[in-house]
Amino acid sequence: MQLKTDRLILRPLEEKDAADLFPVMNDPDVTANLLLPHPYPAEKVSAWIRSCHAAYEVCERYDLAVVRKDTGQVIGVCSLCKVSWEHLSAELVYWIGKPHWGQGFITEAARKVLEYGFLELGLERVCVGCFACNTASRRVIEKLxxxxxxxxxxxxxxxxxxxxxxxxxxxxxxxTNASGD
Amino acid sequence: MLLETERLILRPIEETDVPALFPLINDADVARNLMRVPYPYPEEQYAPWIRKAREAMERKEQYDMAVVLKETGLPIGAIGFHDVVWSHMRAEMGYWFGKPYWGNGYATEAAMGMLQFGFDELGLERIHAYSFTRNKASANVLRKIGMTYEGSARHAFRKNGEFLDIFLFGIIREEFAARP
Structure with missing residues (x-):
């Protein structure tokens, strides 16, 4: 599976992505908004990616690497988690490295992942949450x-x-409302 | 562990409760409002469910209590904390009562007892509960015990092929401590 947008490629995480993702997962400005532990030990990144892959194989989670087309760099992750086939629901989660903030990458990636969730996977509902203090994420969520x-x-x-x-x-x-703009 | 309110005793659910509780839980009108309870309820699955609940209680992951009417000594329903998350000091509360016992304020009384247990004994900092938006009686109970309506998740649950909306209610420790 691979999804493409104007500037990004989205594809399942691979173990080699650990090198690009480790610094992002250890940036306190990134993790302040997430439930990830800080610091995140280097040796656990590969194990985490392997667990994502196992969950992807059984259609429980879709953790996609967000790859910039221009540089080939993995800049973050956009996921559908807690996929329930009984209730046709999932939760959207995303995070991205600070150098790439403020350029619409999350919105671009998430919009594609939502389209995939609703149109390809046939979900009925996707939920997303953010800490009340995270105004940047709230703006993205509302824009979506x-x-x-x-x-x-x-x-x-x-x-x-x-x-x-x-x-x-x-x-x-x-x-239909979300894709109208 | 034993909790006592004016008219009720709350104690860990036991396999010996099956004869009293099974006819009450295997009721379409009861199951209609519950997320985790199917109808018809396969009778052979009830005792194993209780056994699992007891094991989960030993691990402090959930607390399932039978609600016993003092007057008769009979169990009339069940109440519990599920999804206890110690890293965030919170739990979800859920309950059901047999139809013959509806409308007597037993749910409110038992739920108040559980809040007290959760905040004062377990040291939780937040307790929340869900109810289908069509279940007005339960929303009333949650309001009466001092929970605040926090929102509605649309189409968050599929039951018998139908997508249902869910109310979220919550109470935090400070609110419970400041109750009248």
Missing amino acids: GFIYEGTARGEYKKLGVRYDTLHFGMLREDI
Whole structure:
């Protein structure tokens, strides 16, 4: 499987991506917004990629490397996680290296992954969440056409601090609105 | 472990509860509102489910309690914490009651007991609950025990081929401590 957009290629993670992804997974500005542990040990990156691959083989997760066409560099990951074939639902997760922020790469990648989820996989619903303090992610989520569905107060605890989480959802019937712009 | 409220005893569910609880849970009107309970419920699966729940309780991953009416000594339903996530100090609460016992405030009373147990004994910091949006009675219970409506997830659950919307309710430790 491989998806293409104007500037990106999206394809299942491979173990060789560990070299590009390790610095991203250890950037505190990236992990501040994620549930990843910090620091992320180098030897665990390959194991994590292997577990993603195993889950991909059984259609439980789709973790895609986000590759820049111009440089061939893997700049981040865009995933459909917690895929439920019973409920035809999944959760969108993404993260990308700081040098590539602010250029619309996440929006471009996520839009393609959503299209894949709804049109190829036949999902009914995709949800996405972000910490309430993560305004950049919220902007991306709204640009993608997600509908705000609520705020779970104090849902996560990181280093002793509780975080509120914003929850968003997109239904198959919403995607026509999202792809309109 | 034993929790007591005015009219109820909450204690870990046991395999010996099957004869009393099975006829109550194997009810289309009860199962209609539940995420984890099929209808018809295959009887041979109930005791193994209880056994698994007990093992999960020993690992502190979930807490499934039978709700016993003091007056008769009979179990009338069940309540529990599922999806206990210790790294985030939170749990999901769920419950069901046999139809003959609906409308007496037992769910509210049992759920208040569980909140107290969760916050005061387990030290949780957040407890949340889901209900199908069509289940107005449960949403009322969740409001009555002091939970706040936090949002609705559209088409988040498929039951018998139908996509259902889900209400999310939550309460955090500080709110429970400040209750009237």
